[in-house]
Amino acid sequence: MGLTGLTWEGPYFHWWFGRLFAWGSALRDRFGISSRTATLAQVAIDETVGVALFFPTYLVIYELHLSLVSW
Numbered sequence: 001m002g003l004t005g006l007t008w009e010g011p012y013f014h015w016w017f018g019r020l021f022a023w024g025s026a027l028r029d030r031f032g033i034s035s036r037t038a039t040l041a042q043v044a045i046d047e048t049v050g051v052a053l054f055f056p057t058y059l060v061i062y063e064l065h066l067s068l069v070s071w
Contacts, residue, residue: 001062003069008061016050 020042027038 003065004058004062007065008058012054012057016046016054020046020050 023045024038024042027033027041028035033041
């Protein structure tokens with residue numbers, strides 16, 4: 001699990017939350033949406049798109065790492 005965290009979870013979450021924060025800033029600055037609404041949009045995107053992208057690839061990478069470590 002440590003190998004999966006180092007090679008997949010860490011880089012993915014670093015990239016994903018960077019995108020979410022950028023989208024939240026764009027919603028507030030460009031479109032004048034309130035901070036609360038922008039935060040709710042970020043949470044909704046994270047819990048739908050973010051989960052759909054993360055978990056299938058996480059399971060594949062975890063199984064690959066497990067097979068490499070245990071032979």
